[in-house]
Amino acid sequence: MTISKRMKQSCLLLAVAFAFGPALLPAQSLEEKVTAHTLKNGLTVLFAERHGAPVFSTLYGFKVGSVDEYPGVTGTAHLFEHMAFKGTPKIGTKDYEKEKVLMDKIAQVGREWSVELAKGDRGDQEKIARLRDELTKLEQEQKAFVVKDEIDLVYSNAGGTGLNAGTGTDQTMYIISLPANQFELFCLMESERIRNTVLREFYIERSVIQEERKQTTDAVPTRLLNEMFMGAAFIAHPYNHPVVGWASDINSVTLEEAQAFKQKYYTPNNCVLAIVGDIYPEKAIPLVEKYFGEIPRGEDPPLFRTVEPKQLGERRVRFEFDAEPQLQMGFHKPTFPSREDAAASVLAYILTTGRTSRIYKDLIQDKQLAVSVFAGSSPGVRYPNLFTFNAVPRYPHTLEEVEKAILDHVEKVKAEPVSERELQKVKNNIDASYIRSMSSNFGIASTLVRYQLLFGNWKLFLKYRDLINSVTAADIMDFAKTTLTQENRTVAYLVKKAKAS
């Protein structure tokens, strides 16, 4: 899963916690630890008590991601996520009344500037430069009123760690961990951020995101390959564009567009909050009610319509870049909770996870055609997704050789049932991974939020276990025969640029 984050340094384990489902023992014990509470405005709050160190982690998510964007405003979910750190009319300012006058001017000049930028080569370059200068001047004036990154400042003083956020295809998540005596501070700060965010310093942050795109995609071969691949694999469904957005859209999206996006999706009824650690729900719930209860319920998010049409034949993409070659390949498939998705999870493990997996043993260890091959589900889980392979060949072996060798393994799965021992190994490992994810407050919080937010019920993590445990060799064979076919396949190659440094 692709995630764009506010800060690169922090670790975000959302994908990991989700990819490895639950286990019998701790799953049951987790169920006993969870207290669920729904506010009148629709906000679902999930508590899990762990009274070890006097700390707690919180994670809350809105069911909105890049999949909810459309051409022209790609990257807006992520852009708004950055803006949610800029404060409120009370937090982040010395004098909001005076600052507001400047912000209104900034909004106006920024809009004109963005409209001109969106014309591309046909834009009036002189006008662009003039508006840019005007904007810079206004931004300088605004600084006199700004309390720089006050959300960071407040949490740093309180001993907070890991303040960050991440946007994916399916959801936007916000995280912070605090010492246990700072629970009310958390309630105040986060309810304010959800309700009263001010898009302060918007056009400076837009510039940060331009650099983020260059740093995390344009200069990173694997990410660029993923972008080319998804663009080909989905022709209609919005899983086809990158979370961070296309450069042209990031360069010209306006403050008003970001605000409108927030208005549609940042409602308590579209949000799930998990609080895990040294917290007692009976004491915490009144504070949650006091602060988060004031947020007005919003409209339901807009209807999602687009369904990816059935793929009618193989698609191939090839592009040149100043890097050594690699490939990505994928097949359309149903998402969780379906038997096909469970079979895909188990098959991915059998093929490429660990030194005893089939493809590792054959392609990496014995034939040494490749240095890494990884199978999984991508790019999101809210809608039908893809069973994907990413592979890195070993020189002088070619992408074609590696592709063929992977497909030989796919054919083998169609022809012969996988062994019982392989199935049992995968189930043992998925169980153990789940237990390991229970060893951190953050790991537990992310599991709870993802199931509740994306599938409507946190207890569905138990369903994941049931589905995985019920997968048979016949299911895997069926999945391979019906899904891993040539006509359902998209393959993307990154090849080394002929003349490159």
Add this chain to the structure above:
Amino acid sequence: MKRAKVQIYAAFAVALLVLVLPVLGQRHPRELSSPPPLSFKMPKPVMFTLGNGIRVAYLQDTELPLVWVLGYFRGGSLYEPTAKAGLAQLTATVLRTGGTKTRPGDRINEELEFIAATVEAMGGSEFMTTIGSALKKDFAKLMEVYADLVMNPAFPQDKLELARNQSLEGMRRRWDQPFQVSNMLFQERLYGADSPYGRRAKPATLQAIGREDLAAFHKRFFSPTNLMLGVAGDVPVDEVKAVLNRVFKGWAKSKVDLPEPAPLTERADGTIYYAYKDTPQANMYLGHLGVRRNGPDQYKLDVLNNIFGSGGFTARLMKELRSNRGLTYGVYGGINAGRDRGAFMVGSQLKAAQFTEALGLIKGIIQDLQTNLVTDEEIETAKNSIINSFVFNFEQKNQIMAQVMTLKLQGFADNYFDTYIDNIRRVTKQDVLEAAKKYMDPAKMIVTVVGDEKKFDKPLSSLGKVKEIDLKALIEAERGPQK
């Protein structure tokens, strides 16, 4: 088409904006009274020594049916010959994948993966690190495999070739990402290409390594008296002792010689190293040598670093370069401690069209820290942040165990954690100023930048002495003739 869409949508958005602002019921955290203080006692690992000299740190954790093992052997890439750079990492990899005299590596893979247990080994600069984890019911099995691997590795030729081939492919690909390239160039120029601290494994040095080198490297450092082993998890101490005594039985002590590498000398002389690569940003590192760890000014440096560049968005570098100017997605800086000198460094991927402007801002921040006292608010925030978040060092039991082991091995006092908060509390603005003067020297800093100078706001030559690095030639020389 696009323009029309933008305008219509923008007009709609303005209408929404008017409806929703201003909002009532806004709050500021200053309304809250300060919370009651936290009381917390860090659980301390039990330390004991086995008959053959292995020092063990043990911490019980009954929350989940799991167990973790961590073993540090002194020894690492600091002790490998320059002509065989990469030996420490290859030894570690093949120690694991090659198996033992009685347990072939592939069989270990099957046995461990079926029970969802892991054992891995890594070669660092001064420690060979081994880790393991399993469900608690498999603790004895885990330790049998672990002990056999560290005592009796077989280092078979085929697994050496596999590990070497994998590393060689990694070396082909390490030029693909410009920020990583900038870092390689920086480390090499900071410490010296032949220094144990700065040399880099290359295809030729990997090719020079044979099975006998791995066996000799293992023999030299993998001795019971040179191992500190940690166990954390849901296994009682008596069982841990019994299992460890059994699996390590008969492991003979040997004397391990750990000569101090030649001391580092400052080589930084203000040179700017530029390497062309067709990439959108300016990928930059800058700095000079840092400090020896566990030194007299460590607490002052912790506070200075927090204010300068390690404190996230409250640090000056991030505040100015990202939040105020939008010149980068991230910037880190600090005076880091190392076994000998560590590095004073700043790293960032910067907007190419404002690269020299950004560089000027970074130098300005450094000079200001050396000239003026930091503000009251800055030092308060830095100290509060360090002190109040201290408890997060002890969130998980295996993490506590690892921290305690690392501190012991690196020569920190036993009461380091107990006195840490008070030591931070004592740091003053004057201390921060003095530390900045003592440990930062902008005139000496070298800069490595990978990118396309044509995209920069000013030529690099306007900033000082520039040496150009031909990446293409460097890569070709490193790879040698290709098939």
